[in-house]
Amino acid sequence: MPLNITGHHIELTDSLRDYVNQKLTRLTRHYDNITQVQVTLSVEKERKQAASTLKIAGAELHGNAESDDMYAAIDALADKLDRQLLKHKEKTQARAKGTGTAGV
Numbered sequence: 001m002p003l004n005i006t007g008h009h010i011e012l013t014d015s016l017r018d019y020v021n022q023k024l025t026r027l028t029r030h031y032d033n034i035t036q037v038q039v040t041l042s043v044e045k046e047r048k049q050a051a052s053t054l055k056i057a058g059a060e061l062h063g064n065a066e067s068d069d070m071y072a073a074i075d076a077l078a079d080k081l082d083r084q085l086l087k088h089k090e091k092t093q094a095r096a097k098g099t100g101t102a103g104v
Contacts, residue, residue, distance in 0.1 A: 001034045008042035023078040033057045050077040
């Protein structure tokens with residue numbers, strides 16, 4: 001899973017890079033066909049924001065989270081992407097079985 005991390009108005013320290021890598025590599029436990037991950041960490045005044053784009057087979061997933069703490073924003077982003085990835089996986093499995101998706 002190639003991971004590209006950029007910073008906007010923030011210095012990317014090794015600890016921030018390691019934390020993002022640690023949190024986003026857990027996404028591979030649900031879906032191992034992730035082709036690319038782009039993460040942007042930014043700071044505007046007191047608002048810390050983490051945004052990401054995941055490229056997977058057949059789709060692109062986008063996530064965005066903000067908090068007063070950058071590490072909390074990264075945690076929230078990882079949780080959002082995890083939920084989106086599970087939902088995408090369920091949809092593709094339902095399509096493969098031919099049952100369709102209820103309520104979509």
